[in-house]
Amino acid sequence: MLQATPLTEGWILRHEGEALPAVVPGCVHTDLLAAGVIPDPFLGLGEREVAWVGRREWTYETDLAPSDGHEQTDLVFDGLDTVAEIRLDGQLLGRTRNMHRSYRFDVTGMAGRLSVRFVSAYAEAEAVRGQLGERPGAYAEPYQYLRKMACSFGWDWGPTLVTAGIWRPVRIERWSTARIARVRPLVSVEQGVGVVELAVEVERARVEAPLTVEAVVGGVRARAAIDKASGAVRLEVPEARLWWPRGYGEQPLYEVELTLLHEDGPLDVWRRRIGFRTVELDRSADEHGTGFCLVVNGERIFARGVNWIPDDVFPSRITRERYRERLGQAAAAGVDLVRVWGGGIYESEDFYDACDESGLLVWQDFPFACAAYPEEQPLRGEVEAEARENVVRLMPHPSLVLWNGNNENLWGFRDWGWEGRLAGDSWGEGYYLGLLPRVVAELDPTRPYTAGSPWSGSWEHHPNDPAHGTHHSWEVWNRLDYAAYRSEVPRFVAEFGWQAPPAHATLRRALAGEELAADSPGMLHHQKAEDGNGKLRRGLERYFAFPEGDFDRWHYLTQVNQARAVAAGIEHWRSHWPVCAGTVVWQLNDCWPVTSWAAVDGDGREKPLYHELRRLYADRLLTVRGRVVAVVNQAGEEWAGVLRLRRMSVEGAVLGEAELGFRAGRRAVAEVPVPDELEPAGPKEFLVADADGLRALHFPSPDREIPYPRPEFDVTVAPGAVTVTARTLVRDLLLQADRLHPAARADRGLVTLLPGERVTIGVTGWETPDPDAARSALYCMEPAS
Template sequence: MDLGGQWHMHRLGDAERIPATVPGSVYSTLLEAGRMEDPFWRDNELDALKLMEHDYVFERTFDVAPQMLEGDALILTCLGLDTLCEVRVNDQLVLSANNMHRTWEVDVKQHVHAGQNHLHVTFFSPTKFVAEAFENSFIDGSTDAMRGFPHLRKAHCMFGWDWGPRLPDAGIWRDIYLTRVDKARLRSVRIRQHHQDGRVTLSFEPEAEVVAGAPALSGRITVTAPDGTILTSEGEDIEVTNPQLWWPNGLGEQPLYDVHAELRADGEAVDTWQARIGLRTMTMKREKDEWGESFETCVNGVSFFAMGADYIPEDNVLPRVTPQRTHDLILQCKKANMNAIRVWGGGHYPSDAFYDACDEMGLVVWQDFMFACAMYELTDEFEQNIVAEINDNVRRLRHRASLGLWCGNNEMEWQVDDHVYTMTHKQKADYIRMYEYIIPKALKKVDDVTFYWPASPSSGGGFDNPNDPNRGDVHYWEVWHGNKPFTAYRELFFRYASEFGFQSFPCLKTVEAFTLPEDR
């Protein structure tokens, strides 16, 4: 049962209700209602930032049919809550959330009744939270962002970055829905590929959750090839003969196979799961050579030169990003002859539409986990929170044809090693614990196939010259930050340049779109 669509929003303590659309946010709601100025116009960003010093409420009513309550559970699923919030159903607190990168779920059957019900989500000020947290516990990070931003599992760039404004929006930024569950549900399916002698053997590991009783579970897997050929399994492996292999853009085609899984409890179908996969092997090839060590993406045994760009959030008002907009962006990347794209760790984990487009167009995804340019205070609670975040996103993405590697963070090994930030001895030690033990250990439990790299840039971890041009990947900003000429690029032979560039003014037509003549 989709709970998106028409809601109402109000500032906590105000009586006036403003019509809102969910998925949506404070900014998207106020903009649509004409209650705030365009934050990109002149210096309106400053006024928009002040709006987030307040708390906001999103609410709606919804009708529940009696048969929805006949199941063993009624799961409220929130795919994106940004960020600090409390969720109430019929005035009963059912969920408290503090991480925009997670999927939040709770069984609300005992709180829901047949007929009309009320759903109420209160979002608390992110700017007040990080300011108070910073005063109580100093954690250093990028000076372009608001102080205290590492305390909150929220896209860090929303608090400002060297390329973007401080617009820390809040809201229900992804789908929200109710699901009736009978006996059990299928959370995910781990798919393994074994390539040998021109054949691909697929094995399947369904991850089912029993919600009531002790039902006998069984299942059925259907794989549909691009040419329409159907292969089925009742649990045994599936062998694909004459497989159509998936290749990066420019190296071949991107055929995709549809996978449909059905879960049965006591012989009755109770849930389904589906995905598209590409048949391929993929890893990072690292071999010692006369210069140091290679670092190259290898697909189906073929190494290739990665050509691409870093992907940051497409808009500061996230609900304005549509699947079509994302598709068009990736299409531009393909037409520019890119074959790779790096999801930068200071933003958020993109939507399924992003990975759909990369699967279809052959862009290999370097996927950062969402940690960037900051120190973190590792506590038991923080560890539990980030492990849950990793589990949610890895389970969602691990089957993707385009998924090239997981990366622990953006620039932190390099910056910690260079003492860019003020840090305690514990915080420096926590760096190793997080990115070289906790995260890879959690990752291995849910994806032990995809290559893991501890940081970007890195030479492999352990503060071993992390921006070494002869090993691993490099971030090179000397042409911009170091004021070197563009000709300096001709003198460099990096193994893998995962960041480089030069920030310039946009064209005059773009500048005219956000300024007055006297501003130019």
């Protein structure tokens, strides 16, 4: 039977004659941090002080003991970052140049000193650029010239920390006769029967040994012979329970076990969990353009999505527990789709396992982002090898529903001046429209593929045409106010968002000792977007009097503006289902403490946007759209009730009201016209719409024009709770719980109270409730000064 022994002990990191203890899996930066050689690059200006690390060579070493009792011994690396030379007892085993692949070396009969020497990723990238020629990209760093996590070279939300190391597990595998080299599971549903077809490849130590495989799933067992190096076995599971996205049903998972046998003795075992479901991508043309709608088990899905970036710039630090915490936050916010963005990595099995269990659909980008990528060697072979490996690796996961060729590269070719600069040079089109769809069609025909995001479906339309396929809405934020979201109805919005700084406690930890200001040195260093602070300011000034010199007020208002911006988009687009079939917010998470578009900051704290997503992505939503109230019902049953409309003054008077019946079908939208007499007139009035405990508010004027009363409210505290009772209109009340204690969390974000209304905010991690402290951590809209 194959025996696997992890190689985690005894590693050292060598550099210029010095030896430091090393942790494997890990990376150079984390080892240097642990040894106290470098400062924490996440704190203050520390990133600048460690830039040299990415431009040096590094070597990992350990001793490999001799092995016996088996015919074959393999050294297996699940991931090497990135350009490495592997030697055992001085003998060259091989060279690598791809972070996204695994590697296996035959070390039968060998022992001695194992060394893995990493060349600087910069040196490799610059050498490839010199060989193949310059290619344009969104950033000056040379990330498109090697197969490595692009965002380790920095992004508009991330630091430039170019890593090296043995970033995924390494082990010794000992085996005899034969081993399982690859299993490709095709999982389908045919007339209520779950079908599993397992294509098996084996590696042999004995060429003539008769081999069979036996597979078991859901109590069904089947056997098949292995002919030389391959074979296949098919199993049918009657009345298989379907796996559903969260909110649509349950997520039953079936254990599949495949055993390789020789003379009825086991040689190797492959185990995975699968789920039975069907998935299609409806790209039909209609009177609105070209659709883009995921269909799971025959049910059309409005995707309530978030974009996912690597949760740490040092991915080896992301544990199973951390994946589950972050993805649990997504699920708790009503998210049902997570897009794994193309500037990152193919995530670990822990990520996809968590998505399988929680019903989070996964849209998986191939790792290409915001650049022209050469299609010649040495890159082309690496691209195909990594695609083939990762498609097969991730196939068992029912949560995976879409393969996407790249992020923004087709759009970049058309709109970012690339075409003229390339002058006919390759730039990646052959990957996205040729190689990758062929690989997916060959290996994983059960899932749809799209060439890119954004992508209109063909060159007949602009790549980012909102009427065709996927759309990235970045004119808003970069140039336009978020009110512009309401000017169009894209078929599927795969990226959009608005920035805000991280939580106060996150800033205090990352910028300890600094007097915080929007433009203080640390704040500017932890703002990576081009003119990011300028865009934040212009976004605020459209609605508020800018709080010059008041950091706390600036911090609060930027959080409010982020939540309002995203709400403007999602409410509008959800109300136009089924023309629009999904929104994928940029972004769920951060990889370090930074001002960014994230809903959850780099320390894992939820911004107000996160709590707003819980409202926006709930099954049922009310929103005021022009002169109608849209009643959005994504639940599986009809929603019928009474809508109460009130025209109110900011002083709290009811100026008019009505009760109107509504009926919204399952997974449908109904529209209720607002009577003319209830339309708010001028900045002193607003509209309130209530139904079944849900509320929509419409203020027709920007805050700077609204004569808010000075907010008055009472605060009481109890263990685990802060209760606020309003005596006036209190708009966008926010308890910043982390100001009470860094470990404190609130269970809700922004809330607007009418006079006499009360809200109780749950608080965890605050051991000594104090009304004065609670009041000092409460922020809301105030009269313009």
